[in-house]
């Protein structure tokens with residue numbers, strides 16, 4: 659295909675059970691893009707939806723030359739869906755957008771401007787989170803700080819997946835071989851000139867969030883594990899400290915017995931120490947196990963996602 663036929667901009671939208679909001683999303687994106695005058699394509703990745711989203715997307719893709727529908731073979735999660743979509747984005751830059759319109763497409767113009775000004779990554783930082791409960795906001799706040807403290811790269815706070823990335827960043831991300839795809843971290847890992855723009859995150863336009871606290875917690879741990887081995891060092895540190903404390907306490911008991919002639923007391927403290935140390939050891943083994951498990955998963959070299967079908971009209975030049 660001729661280079662000139664390629665779109666300037668790709669818009670990547672991961673979709674999981676978003677049938678309710680999809681028509682609105684399509685409408686909004688089309689309107690905004692028409693106003694910018696850029697040529698563009700929208701790549702919808704259907705992440706194994708079971709609510710008819712895929713049917714709708716296939717129909718959309720067959721009706722519009724600049725819509726591409728990538729259907730995964732099952733639900734692989736948002737990270738995998740984004741990874742999959744990046745392989746089909748052919749624009750000079752790609753904007754990643756949530757289907758639920760929490761990331762306003764109206765900001766694309768501003769993002770493109772920053773990109774034209776030289777940024778390879780235009781990251782969008784949430785100034786506030788409308789429609790999210792305060793525990794979610796508070797935990798997100800704490801999480802980003804912990805993550806940043808722990809990991810060896812700088813993952814900026816309150817920046818989600820809403821961002822523009824240039825073609826060479828897309829290429830770099832597609833080339834990363836790892837199976838555990840913590841995209842926020844990977845975006846930060848690739849580097850390149852980055853501009854940050856603040857925005858107000860809207861509440862969901864329709865439908866429901868796919869996240870619950872357990873999923874979020876697992877995801878949070880994934881991020882820490884994927885970008886840091888510091889927890890391993892911590893448990894070694896805790897082990898060292900408790901061993902030292904044990905030694906000192908042992909010496910104190912011996913001295914007390916020898917010098918002051920105290921009888922050796924201590925059934926309760928003994929039990930307390932055994933339980934404490936047992937717990938610490940189990941936690942340490944658990945953390946170690948997490949990393950071993952991750953290594954195991956990576957070593958299997960399974961693909962991150964499987965594509966069931968792609969619908970994109972062949973004449974697909976940008977509209």
Ligand code: UDP
Pocket residue numbers: 671672673674675676705733734735736737739755756757758760866867868869
């Ligand atoms: N999503 C996905 N696969 C999943 C879960 C979510 O592709 O397994 C998509 C979802 O359709 C939406 C985006 O990821 O476009 C963000 O999901 P959601 O709005 O549920 O998350 P929240 O905004 O509540 O964090």
Ligand code: MG
Pocket residue numbers: 756758760862867
């Ligand atoms: Mg959302």
